[in-house]
Amino acid sequence: MTGLYGAIQPADSVSPITRTHGAVFNLEYSPGGSVLTVACEQTEVLLFDPISSKHIKTLSDAHEDCVNNIRFLDNRLFATCSDDTTIALWDLRKLDTKVCTLHGHTSWVKNIEYDTNTRLLVTSGFDGNVIIWDTNRCTEDGCPHKKFFHTRFLMRMRLTPDCSKMLISTSSGYLLILHELDLTKSLEVVSYPILRARRTTSNSDLASATSSGPRSAGSQCQQNDSNLVSEKHTVRATQREGGSPSNSLEVLTPEVPGERDRGNCITSLQLHPKGWATLLRCSSNTDDQEWTCVYEFQEGAPVRPVSPRCSLRLTHCIEEANVGRGYIKELCFSPDGRMISSPHGYGIRLLGFDTQCSELVDCLPKEAAPLQEIRSLYSHSDVVLTTKFSPTHCQIASGCLSGRVSLYQPKF
Numbered sequence: 303m304t305g306l307y308g309a310i311q312p313a314d315s316v317s318p319i320t321r322t323h324g325a326v327f328n329l330e331y332s333p334g335g336s337v338l339t340v341a342c343e344q345t346e347v348l349l350f351d352p353i354s355s356k357h358i359k360t361l362s363d364a365h366e367d368c369v370n371n372i373r374f375l376d377n378r379l380f381a382t383c384s385d386d387t388t389i390a391l392w393d394l395r396k397l398d399t400k401v402c403t404l405h406g407h408t409s410w411v412k413n414i415e416y417d418t419n420t421r422l423l424v425t426s427g428f429d430g431n432v433i434i435w436d437t438n439r440c441t442e443d444g445c446p447h448k449k450f451f452h453t454r455f456l457m458r459m460r461l462t463p464d465c466s467k468m469l470i471s472t473s474s475g476y477l478l479i480l481h482e483l484d485l486t487k488s489l490e491v492v493s494y495p496i497l498r499a500r501r502t503t504s505n506s507d508l509a510s511a512t513s514s515g516p517r518s519a520g521s522q523c524q525q526n527d528s529n530l531v532s533e534k535h536t537v538r539a540t541q542r543e544g545g546s547p548s549n550s551l552e553v554l555t556p557e558v559p560g561e562r563d564r565g566n567c568i569t570s571l572q573l574h575p576k577g578w579a580t581l582l583r584c585s586s587n588t589d590d591q592e593w594t595c596v597y598e599f600q601e602g603a604p605v606r607p608v609s610p611r612c613s614l615r616l617t618h619c620i621e622e623a624n625v626g627r628g629y630i631k632e633l634c635f636s637p638d639g640r641m642i643s644s645p646h647g648y649g650i651r652l653l654g655f656d657t658q659c660s661e662l663v664d665c666l667p668k669e670a671a672p673l674q675e676i677r678s679l680y681s682h683s684d685v686v687l688t689t690k691f692s693p694t695h696c697q698i699a700s701g702c703l704s705g706r707v708s709l710y711q712p713k714f
Contacts, residue, residue, distance in 0.1 A: 326701025335694030471568035626685030649680030
């Protein structure tokens with residue numbers, strides 16, 4: 303693994319001849335790796351063949367404002383979202399027209415998730431809403447939808463690979479986790495049991511915990527602003543045997559190095575492909591520091607269903623270049639979860655949990671340890687905003703502020 307990615311080099315630029323699309327905000331491969339889609343600042347979506355580096359098509363008027371995120375539902379259907387407050391569904395077999403346009407958000411829509419088990423599309427935006435869309439009953443007029451959750455300062459929302467949890471990051475530095483996730487229950491009209499807000503633990507905190515409650519007692523956590531989440535009328539949640547109630551909410555303040563006395567904004571949020579950890583990009587409120595942090599999930603139910611818990615522990619981190627202040631940088635895990643690709647100035651850094659690119663579970667430190675730099679790659683003339691691993695090939699893509707998309711592949 304280290305030797306393979308150690309040999310990776312810039313390969314091609316896949317930007318079209320005329321660059322009218324503006325900055326590149328998001329990259330997404332199709333599940334089979336045969337198509338690379340690009341979300342652009344100037345209303346466009348670009349499609350490329352990542353193997354031949356050939357331009358397939360430009361969706362010139364995909365939206366009426368910036369395109370922020372792309373998500374494939376399967377090998378042919380994908381969804382895009384935009385600052386124009388809409389979500390659009392597309393079919394690779396018929397790109398001349400949208401399958402449908404979804405209306406429901408009242409502000410910029412920033413990211414899309416998809417539950418393959420229920421075929422429910424999940425979107426979040428700067429209106430603070432998480433909305434569920436039933437793609438099983440989709441027509442050319444749209445999909446039935448409902449507001450599932452609302453919180454202030456919402457930045458990003460992700461589902462764990464098994465869709466058992468929803469994580470939400472905020473610009474105020476909080477991380478919200480909905481446990482025992484049930485997307486069929488609308489949280490707009492019922493309350494959700496709140497597991498007391500806490501600061502993430504370190505191993506020294508865990509060592510001081512009692513044996514009867516290692517994740518609910520003894521850790522040095524701080525209670526957060528109870529006004530962060532808007533609650534409705536109290537209704538008793540359905541209890542699941544041996545665990546938390548469905549859709550129980552935990553509010554955390556992730557530990558970020560160098561930010562103990564200052565607030566921070568969680569700008570990017572990703573999940574380990576095996577569901578072992580979450581990956582955050584955090585910047586200080588004064589915008590003078592930026593960090594990439596990995597937090598291990600600490601599984602296990604609390605002693606009592608509503609007792610405090612600390613589900614995340616900081617295991618690895620690294621300070622970033624903090625170039626291009628004010629812009630969100632989207633980072634990602636490799637498909638096997640052993641590496642991280644992170645925007646770094648005018649290029650990307652490949653990071654590992656150790657120098658051998660071991661599995662996270664095989665190199666968990668007692669205290670938070672630095673991520674190891676495997677390789678740095680620079681091929682842009684402007685700040686890199688997003689990067690993505692191919693799901694099927696040894697290839698990485700990156701996109702920058704001036705609109706260039708670069709591909710990286712091994713060269714021997």
